[in-house]
Structure formats: C-alpha cells, structure tokens
Amino acid sequence: MNDSACLMGNVISGVAGAIVVTFGLWLIGLAGLILVAPDRAEAFLMAFARSARVHVAEQVLRLIAGVGIIIFSPLMMFPAVFRVFGWLMVLTAVGLLLLPWRWHRRFAERVIPPLIRHSKLFAVGAFALGALILFSAFPR
Numbered sequence: 765m766n767d768s769a770c771l772m773g774n775v776i777s778g779v780a781g782a783i784v785v786t787f788g789l790w791l792i793g794l795a796g797l798i799l800v801a802p803d804r805a806e807a808f809l810m811a812f813a814r815s816a817r818v819h820v821a822e823q824v825l826r827l828i829a830g831v832g833i834i835i836f837s838p839l840m841m842f843p844a845v846f847r848v849f850g851w852l853m854v855l856t857a858v859g860l861l862l863l864p865w866r867w868h869r870r871f872a873e874r875v876i877p878p879l880i881r882h883s884k885l886f887a888v889g890a891f892a893l894g895a896l897i898l899f900s901a902f903p904r
Contacts, residue, residue, distance in 0.1 A: 776835060777835065777836065777839065779832075780831075780832045780833075780835035780836040781832075781836050781839070781901060782832075783828060783829060783831075783832030783833075783836070784829075784832050784833055784836045784840070784897060784901050785897075785898065785901055787829040787832065787833070787894075787897060788893075788894045788895070788897035788898040788901065789894065789898070790894070791890045791891070791893050791894030791897070792890070792891055792894035792895065792898075794887075794890050794894075795887040795888070795890040795891035795894065796887075796891075798883050798884070798886065798887035798890070799884070799887050802883060805883065806880050806883070809876050809879065809880065810876055810880075812872045812876065813865060813868040813869040813871070813872040814869065815865070816865045819860070819865035819868055819869070820861065820865070823857040823858075823860050823861045824857075826853055826854075826856065826857040826860075827853070827854055827857040827858070827861075829853055830850045830851070830852070830853030830854035830857060831850070831854060832850075833846050833847075833849060833850030833853065833897075834847055834850035834851060834854065836901070837850060839901075839903075840900040840901055840903065841899070841900040841903045842900055846897075846900065
C-alpha cells in the first residue's frame with residue numbers, strides 16, 4: 765500500500781471514529797436530557813417525523829452514524845456486533861427513506877407516547893448503549 769492510500773485510510777478511520785464517538789455522546793446526552801428536562805425531551809422526541817424535511821434529516825443522520833460504525837467496527841471491541849448494529853442502522857435508514865414519510869410519522873405517533881411514559885427506562889437504555897459504544901471505541 766502506498767503512502768497516500770495509507771493516509772487516506774487513516775483519515776477515513778479517523779472520521780469514522782469521530783462519528784462513532786459523537787453518536788455515543790449524543791445517546792448519553794439524550795439520556796441526560798430525558799432525566800434533567802423531561803418536557804424538553806418529550807417535545808424533541810415528538811418532533812420526529814413531523815415533516816418530510818425532519819424525516820429525511822433524521823434518516824441521513826442515522827445513515828451517517830451507521831456507516832461510521834461499520835467503517836470503525838474493526839477497530840472496536842466486539843467488531844462483529846458493531847458491524848451488524850451499523851448495518852441495521854443503515855438498512856433501517858434506507859428503508860425509511862424509501863417509505864412515505866407520513867408512514868414514519870404514523871408509526872412515531874404510536875411508539876413515542878409509550879416511550880415517553882417509560883422515559884426513565886429509555887434513558888437508561890440510551891445511556892447504556894452510548895457508554896458501550898464509547899467503551900468499545902477505545903479498546904485497551
């Protein structure tokens with residue numbers, strides 16, 4: 765492998781790692797928001813899929829996070845688990861992009877209210893996943 769290809773691989777890995785760390789921190793931040801400001805967290809979660817623009821933005825961010833996890837997974841603890849997780853994120857994002865956004869909105873309208881009723885449990889799950897991602901991104 766020549767020097768420029770090696771440099772490009774390092775840059776791609778670095779960007780993917782930054783995406784993975786950002787996603788882990790975002791999950792932990794979401795957990796904190798749910799616990800500290802539940803009303804703001806509820807408004808944020810209820811805004812999902814409220815318009816075509818929000819729907820597309822949500823799926824593009826999910827796609828970016830999923831691709832970042834796929835690319836960075838060989839450098840993480842549990843690489844096979846994170847590769848599968850990344851592909852699940854990518855495939856669900858693509859699937860949701862192919863469906864009419866109003867279907868996603870109807871689904872969110874059914875799923876978000878029970879999630880809000882159990883928001884503390886959701887916060888624990890988001891924190892645990894974010895912490896696992898961060899822990900796995902920095903193997904010893």
